[in-house]
Every structure is written in structure tokens, then in C-alpha cells.
Amino acid sequence: MTSPSVVERPSAWLEIEGAVGVLRLGRPPLNVLDRAAQSALRSAAEEAAADERVRAVVLYGGPRAFSAGADIKEMAAMTHADMVRHAAVLQGAFDAVAAIPKPMVAAVNGAALGGGCELALTADARICGSEAVLGLPEVLLGVIPGAGGTQRLPRLIGPARAKELIFTGRQVGADEALRLGLVDQVVPPGEVLEAALRWARRFEEGPALALRAAKAAIDGGLATDLGAGLAIERSVFAALFATEDRLTGMRQFAAEGPGHATFSGR
Known part of the structure; x- marks a missing residue:
């Protein structure tokens, strides 16, 4: 067998x-x-x-x-x-x-x-x-x-x-x-x-796109000089303004204030 x-x-x-x-x-x-x-x-x-x-x-x-x-x-x-x-x-x-x-x-x-x-x-x-x-x-x-x-x-x-x-x-x-x-x-x-x-x-319900962008900006900046790193940050920062996550986060902030706002997007 x-x-x-x-x-x-x-x-x-x-x-x-x-x-x-x-x-x-x-x-x-x-x-x-x-x-x-x-x-x-x-x-x-x-x-x-x-x-x-x-x-x-x-x-x-x-x-x-x-x-x-x-x-x-x-x-x-x-x-x-x-x-x-x-x-x-x-x-x-x-x-x-x-x-x-x-x-x-x-x-x-x-x-x-x-x-x-x-x-x-x-x-x-x-x-x-x-x-x-x-x-x-x-x-x-x-x-x-x-x-x-x-x-x-x-x-x-x-x-x-x-x-x-x-x-x-x-x-x-x-x-x-x-x-x-x-x-x-x-x-x-x-x-x-x-x-x-x-x-x-802690990041299960967080702003996924912003977290990815933050990691990309930090890691990308570490691989270059300050000027190039700032350019990376500027580009990634601006790109987030085309996302639903950004609208959700800012609306919640405006409604609840800085001491209470929590991200409840996707």
C-alpha cells in the first residue's frame, strides 16, 4: 500500500x-x-x-x-x-x-x-x-x-x-x-x-493610500539627497489629493475636530 x-x-x-x-x-x-x-x-x-x-x-x-x-x-x-x-x-x-x-x-x-x-x-x-x-x-x-x-x-x-x-x-x-x-x-x-x-x-482600518504614500516618500527620500527627497514628498503629497481617502479624512476632521477625528475610510 x-x-x-x-x-x-x-x-x-x-x-x-x-x-x-x-x-x-x-x-x-x-x-x-x-x-x-x-x-x-x-x-x-x-x-x-x-x-x-x-x-x-x-x-x-x-x-x-x-x-x-x-x-x-x-x-x-x-x-x-x-x-x-x-x-x-x-x-x-x-x-x-x-x-x-x-x-x-x-x-x-x-x-x-x-x-x-x-x-x-x-x-x-x-x-x-x-x-x-x-x-x-x-x-x-x-x-x-x-x-x-x-x-x-x-x-x-x-x-x-x-x-x-x-x-x-x-x-x-x-x-x-x-x-x-x-x-x-x-x-x-x-x-x-x-x-x-x-x-x-493598528493599521487595519487606517488610510491605506496615505500609509503607502508615507512609506514611499520616506524610503525614496532616504535613497537620495534632501532636495530630491523633498521633490518626492511634494509629488506624492499632491497625488493623494486625487483620492477618496483624502476626501474622507478631511471631511471627518472638519466634522469632528482635531481631538476626535479618526479615519474610517477603506
């Missing part, structure tokens, strides 16, 4: 809880990000971006570990020519997560190292458990962060602090990560996912 086939989940997938999309990593025990996982991550990110039911996103690696980073055995076998081809694929997966045009928080338990830390950096905020450990130890392997770490970390915590972490490969615990500005909130390990869901649920 033939045993029934088992349908395996991909290494990353999207689950929808109400209006929150939970982008889960599923390669236990440490959610190592090999090439298959990177492809699954990109697909899940694109799904989260396109699904209109999803108003906010939580990145979650599970209760034991967020992600210990790239598959070192897989990378050790790569030649220079292999990595020239693969580097764009690697960055592309992380860029797809960063490009999700909705509020996004990383829920970090355990290790977030190397590519795992870089993945957490793609989020708009990071909530971690008190036992979490974060870092970019790539220099200790004779390479550098290659999935956005050298660019996103300095923008988040400043170049001097980022260089110290990247140059030394030093790992930091949750409390130090909070002091550095690498994470935004530290909670007991068993409360990480629920804290992240609370963060995301």
Missing part, C-alpha cells in the same frame, strides 16, 4: 490573519536562507504586496529563531562567477520584502544573524524577544554583508555604529540592540508575535 504523499510547505509563505499578512519563515531550526528559501521569500513578499486584503505585514521566523542567515555550506561551494550571478538574486529577494508598500514589522526571536539580521532591517520596525541576538558576522568569514546590510544598517543607526558592528562582526543582545536603535521594542520571548501583531493591527 502506497503511503499518502506529504505536501511540504515552502521555506517562506504568507498567512493572512484578518487584515494582517504574516510572512513566515519555515526552515527549522534556524531558518537558514538558502537559494530555495530566497526564492520562496521573494514570492511571499510579492504576494503580500499585491493582496489588497493585507493592510500590514509581520515578518516572523518562529519561536526559536528568526534566521541564522545564509546557507554557508551552499555559499562555500560557489565560485566567484557563481556569486556574480547569484548576488542580484540574493539582493532581489530582500529588496522585494523591503518594497512591500505597507507598514511592516519584524518579530524577532532567537538569532537574527547575517542574512537574518539583514532581513529584519527590511522592515519598518523591529520587535524582539529579550533573548534575541542580532549581528552581521560576515567579515569573520572573509566577506561582507551582501543582502543590504552595509546600506540599511548605517541608515538606521548611523554610519559609525554600523561600521563598528560590521567591521568587528560583533553580535549584540536585545537590550544593546534597543540602545543602538537597531530594534524598537523588547518583550519577553513568548510575547514577540503577539506584540508584532498588535503593532500591525
Whole structure:
């Protein structure tokens, strides 16, 4: 008798809880990000971006570990020519997560190292458990962060602090990560996912178009100089005046006043 086939989940997938999309990593025990996982991550990110039911996103690696980073055995076998081809694929997966045009928080338990830390950096905020450990130890392997770490970390915590972490490969615990500005909130390990869901649920009924526009203006401005960033803001700001969301929000403000207005649009 033939045993029934088992349908395996991909290494990353999207689950929808109400209006929150939970982008889960599923390669236990440490959610190592090999090439298959990177492809699954990109697909899940694109799904989260396109699904209109999803108003906010939580990145979650599970209760034991967020992600210990790239598959070192897989990378050790790569030649220079292999990595020239693969580097764009690697960055592309992380860029797809960063490009999700909705509020996004990383829920970090355990290790977030190397590519795992870089993945957490793609989020708009990071909530971690008190036992979490974060870092970019790539220099200790004779390479550098290659999935956005050298660019996103300095923008988040400043170049001097980022260089110290990247140059030394030093790992930091949750409390130090909070002091550095690498994470935004530290909670007991068993409360990480629920804290992240609370963060995301604040945007379930919010002005979706304005939130997307704010994220686009901030992220676009960080990638350029102040003058160009102001031009991005000006363009995005003006575009919102063609939306129903803007009419709804301003009508409610006029009717209820600044102390009471809450957005109840789509």
C-alpha cells in the first residue's frame, strides 16, 4: 500500500490573519536562507504586496529563531562567477520584502544573524524577544554583508555604529540592540508575535493610500539627497489629493475636530 504523499510547505509563505499578512519563515531550526528559501521569500513578499486584503505585514521566523542567515555550506561551494550571478538574486529577494508598500514589522526571536539580521532591517520596525541576538558576522568569514546590510544598517543607526558592528562582526543582545536603535521594542520571548501583531493591527482600518504614500516618500527620500527627497514628498503629497481617502479624512476632521477625528475610510 502506497503511503499518502506529504505536501511540504515552502521555506517562506504568507498567512493572512484578518487584515494582517504574516510572512513566515519555515526552515527549522534556524531558518537558514538558502537559494530555495530566497526564492520562496521573494514570492511571499510579492504576494503580500499585491493582496489588497493585507493592510500590514509581520515578518516572523518562529519561536526559536528568526534566521541564522545564509546557507554557508551552499555559499562555500560557489565560485566567484557563481556569486556574480547569484548576488542580484540574493539582493532581489530582500529588496522585494523591503518594497512591500505597507507598514511592516519584524518579530524577532532567537538569532537574527547575517542574512537574518539583514532581513529584519527590511522592515519598518523591529520587535524582539529579550533573548534575541542580532549581528552581521560576515567579515569573520572573509566577506561582507551582501543582502543590504552595509546600506540599511548605517541608515538606521548611523554610519559609525554600523561600521563598528560590521567591521568587528560583533553580535549584540536585545537590550544593546534597543540602545543602538537597531530594534524598537523588547518583550519577553513568548510575547514577540503577539506584540508584532498588535503593532500591525493598528493599521487595519487606517488610510491605506496615505500609509503607502508615507512609506514611499520616506524610503525614496532616504535613497537620495534632501532636495530630491523633498521633490518626492511634494509629488506624492499632491497625488493623494486625487483620492477618496483624502476626501474622507478631511471631511471627518472638519466634522469632528482635531481631538476626535479618526479615519474610517477603506
